[in-house]
Amino acid sequence: MQHIPHDLHAAIVDLDGTMVDTLGDFEFALNRMLEELELPAMHAAAIARLVGKGSEHLIRSVLAQAGAGERSFGAAWESYQRHYLAINGRHSVVYPGVDGGLAALRGAGLRLVCLTNKPTAFARPLLEAKGLSHHFELVFGGDAFERKKPDPLPLVKACEALGVAPSRTLAIGDSSNDAQAARAAGCPVVLVTYGYNHGEPVRDVPADGFVDSLADLPRWLAGA
Secondary structure, eight states, X not given: OOOOOSSOOEEEEOOXXXXXXXXXXXXXXXXXXXXXXXXXXOOHHHHHTTTTSOHHHHHHHHHHXXXXXXXXXXXXXXXXXXXXXXXXXXXXXXXXXXXXXXXXXXXXTOEEEEEOSSOHHHHHHHHHHXXXXXXXSEEEOTTSSSSOTTSSHHHHHHHHHHTOOGGGEEEEEXXXXXXXXXXXXXXXXXXXXXXXXXXXXXXXXXXXXXXXXXXXXXXXXXXX
């Protein structure tokens, strides 16, 4: 574990599995996509293990599990985008403590950025629909930079956009993707215990700390 500085200036917050439980949206859009392609439906538990590395990776993984080849990707991508945008946020819910936790971080003087592997065109409307967008100075989706988490580039670029050093920027997420990216970027990282993490136990991921709710984060930081 690295030392969490007490003079943090900013926080980079993940979206899916960290702020909003979007599994219902994924399940709906993916199964409409699979239905159009005449492929078997997938259950939410199986989908949850595939979430977190961006929509392209998600669709390719779903197609592979459904027994479809890469040649189906173009039609699948178009179908998925159409269905997801039509229902974005309708089958998802904000996790308890998120709004209050973000407000407390802002009240402590931290500048907040939302950084997600979700496409920007999905992320911004979702934050608006769930009443969370006002917390964030900047929002970067998975298509904002050349590479996605777990590559450190998005975190480095987010820090550059804020003008804040990575060592003074806390990364908050729910998975090994977030932790790996933060470590490589030089950011301290805290993970929530309730997210997806590809179906693996999140407490097995090397991180600087874990919280059961974002509402617990200010108190945890005070004692770190």
